Amino acid sequence: MTRFSGWNVFWNGLTGQTGWQRQWRDPEPKPHYDILIVGAGLHGLATAYYLAKNHGLKNIAVLEKGWLGGGNAGRNTTIVRSNYMMPGNREFYEHSLKLWENLSHDLNYNVMFSQRAHVSLLHSPAARDAAARRYNTMRLTGSDGELWNLETLKANVPLLNYSPDARFPITGAAVQRRAGTARHDAVAWGYARAADQLGVDIIQNCEVIGVTRKNGQIENLETSRGSIGAKKIGFAVAGNSSRLWDMAGLGTLPIESHKLQAFVSEPLKPLLDQVVVFGVGGAHFYISQSNKGGMVFGGDLDWYKSYAQRGNLPIVQDVAECAMSILPCLGRVRLLRHWSGVMDMSMDGSPFICKTPLDNLYLNAGWNYGGFKASPASGWYFADLIANDRPHQFIVNHDLKRFERGYNIDERGAGPDPKLHG
Amino acid sequence: MIRIPCPFCGERDHSEFSYGGDATIEYPALDASIANWHDAVFQRQNICGMQFETWQHLNGCRMWLVVERDTMSHEIRSVRPAHTGMAKALEDET
Numbered sequence: 001m002t003r004f005s006g007w008n009v010f011w012n013g014l015t016g017q018t019g020w021q022r023q024w025r026d027p028e029p030k031p032h033y034d035i036l037i038v039g040a041g042l043h044g045l046a047t048a049y050y051l052a053k054n055h056g057l058k059n060i061a062v063l064e065k066g067w068l069g070g071g072n073a074g075r076n077t078t079i080v081r082s083n084y085m086m087p088g089n090r091e092f093y094e095h096s097l098k099l100w101e102n103l104s105h106d107l108n109y110n111v112m113f114s115q116r117a118h119v120s121l122l123h124s125p126a127a128r129d130a131a132a133r134r135y136n137t138m139r140l141t142g143s144d145g146e147l148w149n150l151e152t153l154k155a156n157v158p159l160l161n162y163s164p165d166a167r168f169p170i171t172g173a174a175v176q177r178r179a180g181t182a183r184h185d186a187v188a189w190g191y192a193r194a195a196d197q198l199g200v201d202i203i204q205n206c207e208v209i210g211v212t213r214k215n216g217q218i219e220n221l222e223t224s225r226g227s228i229g230a231k232k233i234g235f236a237v238a239g240n241s242s243r244l245w246d247m248a249g250l251g252t253l254p255i256e257s258h259k260l261q262a263f264v265s266e267p268l269k270p271l272l273d274q275v276v277v278f279g280v281g282g283a284h285f286y287i288s289q290s291n292k293g294g295m296v297f298g299g300d301l302d303w304y305k306s307y308a309q310r311g312n313l314p315i316v317q318d319v320a321e322c323a324m325s326i327l328p329c330l331g332r333v334r335l336l337r338h339w340s341g342v343m344d345m346s347m348d349g350s351p352f353i354c355k356t357p358l359d360n361l362y363l364n365a366g367w368n369y370g371g372f373k374a375s376p377a378s379g380w381y382f383a384d385l386i387a388n389d390r391p392h393q394f395i396v397n398h399d400l401k402r403f404e405r406g407y408n409i410d411e412r413g414a415g416p417d418p419k420l421h422g
Numbered sequence: 423m424i425r426i427p428c429p430f431c432g433e434r435d436h437s438e439f440s441y442g443g444d445a446t447i448e449y450p451a452l453d454a455s456i457a458n459w460h461d462a463v464f465q466r467q468n469i470c471g472m473q474f475e476t477w478q479h480l481n482g483c484r485m486w487l488v489v490e491r492d493t494m495s496h497e498i499r500s501v502r503p504a505h506t507g508m509a510k511a512l513e514d515e516t
Contacts, residue, residue: 242468252465256443257493304424304441304477307470307494313423314437347464403464404456416463419441 001197004108023189024196029203029225033061035386036221036230038208038244040064041073042372043364044236045191045202046379047386049107052198054380055387060200061230063223065207069188072239075309075341076372077262077286077298079275081118081179082143085134086409089350091394093370094143096377097178103376109190111182112291118179119148119157120277121326123168127280131174138176148173157274161328168280170326181275181288181296187375211248217360218248234362234386236378239342240307241365250357254347254403255366256418258301261311263319263338265330267293278326284422285322294336297323300422301345311340343368349421350409353382354391354399362386363400368421424496429503430483430512442476445488445504470494476504 002008002021012019035051037044040062051057062068080100082093104110122128128147135145153173154162162170192202203225210222220229237244242253272295275288287297299319302312316338323330346352346366351374356363364382367374381395391399397407403416414420424436444466450458467473473493478486486504491497503509 240470242466243470252461252467254464254466256466256468257470304436305443305468305473305475305493306496308496312436314435404460417443418466419443 001193004110023193024202027201027203029061029063029201029206029223029228031227032229033201034059034230035061035232035234036228037062037234037236038221039235039237040068040192040202040204041071041236041238042069042187042191042375043238043367043378043382044234045188045195046375047234047236047364047382048200048202048379049191049195049198050379050383051387052195052200054383057387058199061228062195062200062202063206063208063221063228064202064204065224067204068192068202069185072341072343072371073184073188075262075339076184077288077296078181078184078290078372079118079179079286079288080113080182080373081176081275082373083118083120083134083138083145083174083176083179084411085137086350086411088394088397088409089411090137090141092377092381092398093374094141095380095394096374097143099376099380100182100373101178103182103187103190107190107194109186109193111186111190113180113182114291115178115180116288117175117177117274118277119153119274120174120279121160121170122172122174123170123280128172135174135176144176144178146175146177148175157272157276159271159327159329160276161326167325168283179275181290183291184372191379208244208247213249213358216358218358230360232360232362232386234364234382236364236382238344238365238367238371241344241363245363248358248361253365254400255344256305257307257342258304258345258419259306259308259311259340259342260298260301260369261315261319261338261340262296262298263316264290264336265295265333266336268295268333269293271295271329272327276326278322283322283325285319285326287323287327295330295333301343301419302340303419307342309340309342311338343371345418345421347403347416347418348408348410349412349414350398351378352398352400353378353385353395355385355389356400424491424498426477426487426489426498427501428479428482428485428487429501429509430485431479434479434482436477438479438481439477440480442478442486445474445476472499
């Protein structure tokens with residue numbers, strides 16, 4: 001495999017771009033692997049990569065029913081941040097952000113991680129107090145966080161609607177400067193290429209259609225490309241976790257599948273240099289500008305349970321209204337595309353990386369809105385769990401039994417209703 | 423837009439309604455075991471396909487309805503009042 005470097009780009013420019021090889025192999029599935037990961041999204045690919053890199057394991061395969069990165073890896077708003085407060089989440093997302101900071105070098109693939117700052121708008125003294133608590137918690141635990149007053153905010157983000165006559169006048173912002181965006185496809189391709197180089201088989205168009213169990217273990221996964229056995233199996237199929245769980249005969253999960261829409265506008269000249277978040281009253285809106293100039297933004301869930309990867313129009317209207325209320329200059333901008341991804345919405349808004357009732361099965365699920373930013377740490381700790389057969393101390397409460405213990409990791413304090421954890 | 427045929431108001435846009443959730447959950451008795459309550463509050467079937475779910479016609483008659491809807495195609499097969507006997511009780515009153 002040709003390494004990417006300035007020199008190689010230069011050399012191939014001189015020699016007609018003939019020196020590049022395909023980025024990863026397209027192997028036939030073997031009848032048996034040591035470790036099988038189901039789902040070649042960001043989490044599955046990252047897991048395979050860290051299993052090989054951190055734990056030196058071989059004979060690993062990742063199964064994907066479609067093409068890699070074709071699910072929620074390509075259906076998000078590419079925001080990376082670590083402004084989580086609850087014990088467990090705090091350390092986990094902070095580690096994820098640290099992995100993001102070095103990911104391009106680690107993978108030898110430019111994931112275009114851009115630490116352009118994440119700016120959450122504040123509209124009331126109560127919101128400022130809550131933000132102060134959260135961002136102070138972050139600072140006390142080795143992260144960065146700032147509160148901006150109105151003058152600082154205006155100087156940094158000049159185009160927002162600062163009218164005192166707005167329905168919710170802006171009074172300041174809570175800011176994480178190390179947060180930002182990354183190029184979603186590049187993350188999937190970078191992990192796939194790096195995992196493949198370490199010997200991981202990535203098997204696309206291979207849907208799991210059945211699970212064969214024997215003595216409290218999974219013996220084989222029946223797939224559209226034949227029966228594949230494994231010593232250890234990890235599920236990383238957020239959006240469809242409940243379906244695979246049911247297929248394995250394990251009953252129900254504390255998860256509902258909901259869909260989340262996102263949008264991109266036609267390309268514009270540089271307009272917005274940060275990720276801006278607007279959330280007050282019934283509004284929920286986040287926006288950034290991609291490197292190609294498109295405004296990338298999103299809002300709430302569609303409010304009813306669904307597995308359909310398509311969104312509804314009332315939410316389009318909601319999001320457009322939010323956009324107009326904080327960035328009225330977008331009024332004449334045309335929408336280029338919009339899309340919808342299916343989320344595992346969990347009962348407390350936090351994920352599961354845990355062992356299961358079956359000895360050789362491990363679960364990675366329940367990512368709610370937070371899947372994209374979490375993917376490096378998700379792969380890191382899921383690989384650690386599978387390799388060592390015990391959870392790392394950071395994820396010891398990210399298990400399926402936490403509700404039985406009365407332990408909710410509920411950042412919003414919204415209670416056990418999945419659609420409220422946006 | 424999903425169109426929900428409300429038995430009281432006729433067919434309306436789903437944006438007039440508020441989504442409740444899985445209509446098949448049966449809450450246990452107050453003195454039932456923690457395990458039963460845990461399952462009712464936290465565990466979900468999360469069906470891909472036809473499921474029974476509750477919707478409230480918030481901007482209409484404000485009645486709670488049980489809707490049988492496909493969670494993949496969004497096709498609606500049946501709608502009935504959530505409280506059995508409600509339709510008849512309303513008719514009897516008039």
